[in-house]
Amino acid sequence: MMRPIEMRSLSGILSPEMSVRTIDGLGLRFEYDALRQKIMVEVTARSARFITKPVNASIHLTTLNGKVLLSKSLPEIWSKGRDHTIIDASKLKAGDYFLTVSLMNDKRELLGLLSLLINKPESSDSMLKPLQLGIGVNIRRFLIKRKLEILTDLTLFRRDAKRVRFVIRRNGKVLTEKENQISHILDLDLNLKERELPYINEIFDISSIPPGPIETEVSIYNECSTLLSRCVLAVDILEVPKWLGSKTGLDDVVPQPWTPVKVHDGVVECWGRKYVFKGFPFPEKIETAGASILSSPIRLKAEVDGKIQRWDRKEILKCDSSKSKATIISIASSENLLLKGESTIEFDGMIKIDLEVSSSKGRGISSLILEIPFKSEHAKFIHYNDCSWSYIHEPAKITSTIKLPFMPFVWLGDYDRGLMWFAESDEGLSVKDGSKIIEITPTRENGVETVLLKIHLIDEPQSRIKNFRMTFGLQATPVKPIKNGNPSHIRCLRIPIFKGMDRKKLWLPESVTYPAKGNINISNGTLEMWLIPLIDLKDEPPGAPEHFIFTLDGKQFVYQRFQVRLRWIPKERSLWLYYYRSYEYVYVLKASEISWRAGEPHHIAITWGDYIKLYIDGKLVASTPHRGLMLKEDFDDDKAKIILGSKNRWVQSPYIIDELKISSRELSPNDFCLNSEARIDDSTLLLDHFERIRKSDEFRTTSPARISSLSKRNGGVLSDGATLVKGKFGLGVRLAPLTKPKTILEISKELGAKYVFCSEDLVDDVHKHGLKAIVGAYNQYEIQTKWPIYNFKDEIQRFPGHILQFQPHNFAVSVCYNTVMTDFILEDLKRRIEESDIDGFYADGTSSPWKCTNEIHGCGYTDTYGNRKPTYPIFAVREMMKRAYVLFKKFKPDSLLFYHMSAIWAVPTLSFADICYGGEQFYREEAGFLFDLDKFRVEFAPNHWGLLCMYHAVVGPALTADYLLTLTTLHGSMISSDGPELAYKRAEVWRVLDSFGYEDAEWIPYWKSQRLVRCSSEAVKVSVYRKEGSALLIVANTRDKPVEASLYIDVHALGIKEIQEAVEARTGEKFLFYDGRLTVKIKPKSMLMILVS
Template identity: 20%
Template sequence: MLTTSSYAKDAIKNEWLGNKIGITDDVPEPFAPIEISNKSIRLWKKEFLLSARASVFDNINILGKQFLSGPVEVKPYNKKVLTPLRSSETWRKNSLSSFHFIKKTFYEGFILENTVKVEYDGFVSVTTNIIPEKQIELTHLSIEIPIKKSFATLYSHYFLGTPLEVRKVFGNKNDFKGYLMPDKDIAFEFSPAVWIGNEEMGIEWFSDTNAGWILENKEKAIEIIAGKENTTLKINLIYKSTSLKQAFVFHWGIMPTPVKPFPDLKNYIQLYTAQEDSAEHIINKWLFPIDKEYSKLDEAAKTGLKSILIHQLWNEFPGYPGTFDEKKKALLKKVVNEAHKRGLKVILYIGKDMPVDSPEGKKMMKSFIKEPSHIRKRKALRKYKSFTTDANRFYNDFLIYKVKILIDEFNIDGIMLDGHNMVVPCINQRHGHGTKINGTVIPVYPISETRELMKRLYWLFHVYKQNGIIIAHAETPFLPSLSFADLRWVGEGLVWRWRNQYSASENKPITQLLPLEEFRGIYAGYNLGIPLIFLAKPKVGPMIAKDRISSISLIHGVLPRFQYPPLTCPEKCDDQDKIIWEIYRNWLDMSENGKWEFYPYWNNKGPLKMLAPNNNAKLSYHYNDKKDEAVLYISNFDLKDTRAVVSVNGKDGDNWICSPITDTLCKINKNQLEVALKAMGYGVIKIRKAAKLL
C-alpha cells in the first residue's frame, strides 16, 4: 500500500484552499443570458412571470407553454388561508447570469418575505422568512405549486425502504423512484427533491433539509393534490397549531425542465465513449499496430469512435484526481497526444471515494468526509482504504484545483464523475452540514454546494477549456447539479435492485424491475434536458443482461453502452457488444446524413404505426422523410415469442425492403412490416424504398 512518503513533499500543502477557479458570472454555452422586463424573467425556453398578487411567481412558461394553472405561493393559514394586506417588490443588483428580487407580503401581525434568486439555467433559490411583529398563531404554512393536469402525468422523488445491501454501498437509505401520476391525492415524508411533469417538460422542487419544519404527522410533509384541472404540489413547512414569536426561516427552490437544449443526433453521438482501464493498456493494446503503420487506435478513429474513457487504473489510487508517479504521468501524456493526433478525446475517471493514504486524505479526512460514513476496504483493482466525500467548501476547492492541473498538465478533454452530482444526507458539522435540534442532528442534503461544484467544473471544461465533456455517473436526477453535466451514465442502480428483489436465475421482463413510466420520468432525458447512455453491465443475471438493457433503452432514444468496443475483441467483447457497436455506427451514419426525427412509442405522430401485438410490444423509430428511410426499435416485453406488425405509410405498391441490424427476421408485404420477436427480445431494423437503396 502506498503512503505519503511516496509523494512529493509539497503535495500535502493546502495551496488549493480558498481558490476562486470557476466562480464567475460567465454564461457558458448552450445557456443564454437572462433577459428582464418589468413583468418577466426570460431564459432559454423558460419565462418566470411576475405580478403583485403572487408571493413568488405568477406563472412559469416552459417551451412556450403556460405550465402552471396558478401562481407559485407560500401560503399561511390559521384554520383558513390568511388574506394579505399589501405587498412590495424590490429588485437587487443583477447581471446576465442571475436576477435577484425580494417580495414582501404584509399580513396582520407579520411579514412574509421571500428573497428570490434566478440563475441562467433556471435554478431558483428562495429564502422564506416569517417575521412576526407580535406573537402570531398559524395552523399551516405551505409552498403551493399548481400544475396544469395535462403536464402532470409523471412524478419522481426519493423514497424510503431501499434494501440494506444498497444502503451499505451508497451510504444512504434513499433512492430515486419514478411513477405514473395517480388520479388521487398522495402524501409522503420529507424528500430533498420532487419532480412533476410529463415526457416533454416538468418542474423540480428541492430543499436541502427539513430541519425546523413543524409537523404533526411527518408522513404529510409533502402532498400531491389531484384536482380536476390541475395537480398541486404542496410542501407543508408547518402543519400543526403553532405560536411564532421569532423569525421562522427556511430555504427551498424550484427548477423548470428541460434545463437546456437536448442535443440532436449529431451532437449526442459525439458524447459516446469506449472504455479502457489504464493509459498503459491503451498503449499496449490500442497502439499495437495492425500493420507497421496502422494501429487499433487508428482503426477506432476511422470507424467512428469519438472519445476514450480511461477508467480506474490511470493513477495510484482509483478515483483520486491526480497522479504523482512520473511513469504514469508520461504514459498519460503519451495517450492524450496520440489520441489527439487522431481526433479522439480523452476522458479520465474520478471517484467520490477518497483514499485514506492519499496526502489530502490523511490531512483533511475529517473535513472532507460525509457523515455518517465508514472506512471501506477496497479489494477490487488495488487494495486500499477509502472514505466517502460530499460536496462542501473544503472538498470543492480541492477537486477544482486538482482538475485544473489535469487540464493544464495533460490536456485532458473531460472527466467522468462517479457520483459527484448525487446529493446524499450529511451531518458533518465541521464543514457546516447538519442542524442540531433538541439533541438530534438533522442531516443536510448539500444541494447548493453540489451544484456549485458541478458549475465550477463546467466552467473548466466549457470556458477555460472549450468543448470538453463532463459525464455524471449517477442514477438520481438532481437537476440543480445535473444542469452542468453533458451526459448521464445510468443503469448501475438496476444491478442493486435486481440483486435484492430477484434470484439470480429468475428470467422476467426488465419492465418488472424498471417500469416504462419510470424510465420516461427519470431517465429518458428529453423532459430534463440531459442526454444519457444506459450501461449494460457484463456478467449479470438474465433480467438485466445487455440485450434486456438494449430492449428498454433504444425505444426511449437512448443508446446502450458497450464496455469495450469490438476493436479490443476477442478477449473482452461478446455478440451483444458487437450489436451495440453496429447500432452506434448506424447512428453515426444517420447523424451525418440529413435530419432524422425520433418518434417515441408514447407520442407517435409519425408515419409508422404498430398494428400488433398487444401492449407488451413497443415501437419507436427514427425517420428521415426526405430519404424515405427509417430505423425501427421494436421491443417485446412478453414471456412469449410474438409477431409484430407495423404499418408503413406509403402509396399502394410502394416497394419497401427491410434490413435487420439485430438477429431478427423481417419481411414487408406492400406497406406492412412483419417482425418475429423472441420472448423479451428486441429488434433494430432499417427500412427504405427499394428505389433508394444505398
C-alpha cells in the same frame, strides 16, 4: 490505591474493533487465557503515514523499571495493517508490567508508541470475570483551521483514570501541553455501542507551530499518579495549501448552450423558460418547453391562531439583473403576517428562494403550506429521492394521493417537461406527522384538472412559532437543448486503458457457455481441461486486462456475484482460483510465476471435496480446506452457468481450450487424462472434445460427447467469434477471434468511439489515434489515502459516511463538497487541462449532495430535542459543478463532463453535466424482469430533463445486451458497454445511424409516432428517424416472447411518395410492403432497424 488493569479472559463482550478502530492512529488490545496462561496481543496500526514505506513494529514486555523480559516483531503490520502475537505468561510472577508496542520507519524514526500497564494477580479467581482490554488513540488534523484534536478511548480505564496529560513535542522540545482532570468515575455498561464509548478529546491551536513533523503524547494516570498508559504518535503539520481560495471557474459568464437572462416587468426569461413574478418570491406562472405548466399561481397558505391569512398586499421592491442571473426582492403582508423573499434566478433556470415569514403582532403561526398547482397533463409522473441508495425510488405515474416524508428533491412532469422543487434540509419545519411533509394530490380546481404539490412547513394548532425562515429552490426542465432530440452524436467507450496497454496488441475475449444443471456436482468433483496460450504470457504488460479462463456462475446478480473463477493476473504473473461470494473472497488459491509460452499446452485440473486443490500438468500447486466447490445456497440449479472465457467483460481469453471434462467425484492425479484425450467413465458429467459445431437459427453450439439432459441444451453456446482450431488432441475451441490482434485504441476506433476512458499518462496516445480522452480525476464522492487531498480528510469527511479498506493502509473515505474540497478539485482539473490536455472527466457520485451532519464544515443542524440532523449541500455541490463546467467549456467547448448519478436526479446540480450516467440500481434484476416503459422513459429519455442520459449497462440474465440496446435506441438514450458483446452490437447501431444520416433527420419517439406508424401488437413500439425521401424505423419488441406484427405506415405523413424498399439495415433482410403495411417477426426483447425509402 487504584489498581492497574488486570489481565482477564475474554468472552467477546466487546467487538475487537471497538477500542481500536482507527485510520489515523494506533490501537492495542489483549486477551488472557487463564487456563493456559497465554496472553494474545493484537496491534492495529493504520495510517496514511504507513502507506509508502515499510514499518518495523515490535512488542515488548518490560518490568516497571524498564527491564525487557520479552520482545517480538510484528512483521505483518505494514502488509496487513494489524498483527498479533502470543506471550507465555506462565513464568511471570504476580505483579505489574508494561506492555509496549513501537513502530518505526526504515530510517528508525518513531512513528508510534503505545504502552499499557498490566497486572498479573496472585489468584486466578480474579480472572474469571470476562473483560476485553484495549486502548486506542486517534488524531484529527484540521489543517485549514490550524487545529489538532487528540481523541483517547477511555473504555479500558472507566474506573481508574483520573488524569490525562497531552503533550506536543518537536525534536524533544515541548511546544505545548495540557492536562485534563477526570472528576467522576466512568462506571459504564460494557455493551455500549462504539459511538457511545467514552472518548476524552483535547483540541490544540497549532497556528503558531511551523510546518513539519511533531510528536503527540497522551499519558493516562490513576489517582495515585501511577502511569496506566502512554501513547506517542508522529504527526505531520502541513503548510496551508496554495489551492485554498481558488478562483478557478468563478468567471461571471453564461456558458453554451445557455443564453443570457432577460428581465422585464417581473418576467424573467432564460433558455427555454419563462418565470413570471408578481410580488411573491415564487413565480405565479411558469412556461417551459412551449407550455404553461401551472393551473394557477404558486401560493403560500397561512394561518395564525387558526385564522386563515389573506395576502392583501404584495409587491416587488427591487429587481437586479446581469447576463448570468436576476435577483428579485419582494414583500407581501396579511392581517398578521409579513412575508419577505429574495429570489435568485440563474441562467440555467434554477431559482433559489430565501423565504422569511414573521408574525407582525406576536401571534403564533399555526399553519404554513406551500402549494404548487400543476395542470394534470403536465404532471403525469413523479420522481423523488433522498440522495441515498437506501431510498431508491423509480419514477411513478400519479394516479392517487402520494404522501412522503421530507425529500430534498421532488420532480413532477410529463414526457417533455417538468418542475423540480428542492431544499437542503427540513430545519425549521414543524409538522406533527413527519411522514406527510410532502403531499401530491390529483384534484380539480376552478374547473381545471390539477395535480397539487403541497409542502407542509408548519402544522401546529398551538404553535408559538413567530418567525419562520427557509431556503428552497425551483427549476423547470428541460434545462438545456438536446441536439436533434437525440444524443447518438456522443459516442463514449468505457474500456479500461492503462499504461502499457496503448501499444499492446490483443484480442477481445470469446466464450463457451453451458448450463450448470446436471453438468457439475458442487459437493465433490473434478474439472480438467487442456489450456494452450495464444501469446507468451511473459510479454504481457502489468496493466494488461486479466485473462478469464473458467467461471462457475452460481447466482447471477451481476455486482453481487457468487462465482468460482480461474483467471490469470498479468500484474502478479499468477494463476488465481477463487470463490467470490458477494464482496467476499471465501478462498483464493494462487500458482505464482506462471509465464507460459505461446502454443505450449498445459493440463489444468481442479478437484474439490473436503479440500480445494489446483493442479498444473499433474502436479499439485495449491490447496486449501473447504467443503465443496461453493456453498449450496450460492448455487441456483436452474440459473447457474459454466463459462469458458468471457463475453461481457473487458478482459482477455487468449487461449485454446481442449478436452473439457467434469466428473462427479474427486480424482487423483493418476486418474487425470495427461497422455491421451479424455474418456467417458461412470463419473463423467460433461465431456467436450470440441470436434464439431452445431448450428441453429438461434445459436452455434459445441457437440459434447456427454452432457446432462437436465441442462436442456445439447452443447455449449459459442459466442460469435469463438471457433474450432487445432488443439491438444484433434480440435479445440479458440477463445479469441480469428483476426489480427489490435491495440485497445485501434479497437476503440473500430467500435466507433469518439471518447475513451484512459489514465492521464496516456492522453497523448489517445489523441494520436484521433480520439478524445476522459480521465478519472479526484472529483469523486470519496477520496483515497494515496491522494494529496487525503491530508485534509478530517475537514472534508462526510458524516454519516463510509470508510472502505482497499489495502491495509489505503482507505476510501466519503467526503462532502460543502468544504475546501471544491477549491482543490478546481485547481486539479485546471492542472490536468493545462498539463495533460484532457477532454473531460468521469466523476462517480459527485453530483449527488449526500446528506451530511459534520458540523466541522457547517453541515447538519441540532433539532429541539438535541438530535443531530442532516443537511443536503445542494448549493455547494451545484457551485462546484458549475465551476468545473465553466472551466472546461472555456478551454474545451467539446469537452465531456461525465457524472455517475444512478437514480439520483438532482436537477440543480446535474444541470452542469454533459452526461448523466445511471442504471446501476437495476443490476440485480433476475431473468424474466421487464422494464415498465413509462418508468424507463422518465428515468432515461433525455427530452424532459434536457440532459443526456447514458444507461450504465452490465449484461445479466434479465438485462441482456439485445434488450438494453433495444430500450436505449428506442428512447433515444445512450448506453455504455460493460464488455465486447454489447460494444460490437452498439457499433452496428452507430454504423446504421451514420449511414442513414441521422444528424440531418427528425427524431420522433414512439410516444409521438403513432400518426406515422401504427402496430397491430401492443408489445411493439416504433420510434422514427425521418428525413426527405426516407425513414429509419426502430421497431422494438418490449416483451419476453417473440412477436409477429403488422406495421401500418402512413407513407405521406412519413414524407415518402412510395415505399420501394424496406430492409433491416444491419442484416440486409428484406420486408414486403403491401397495402400500406409491413409484416415483421421480432425476437424477444430485441429490435429491428428497418430502412424504408
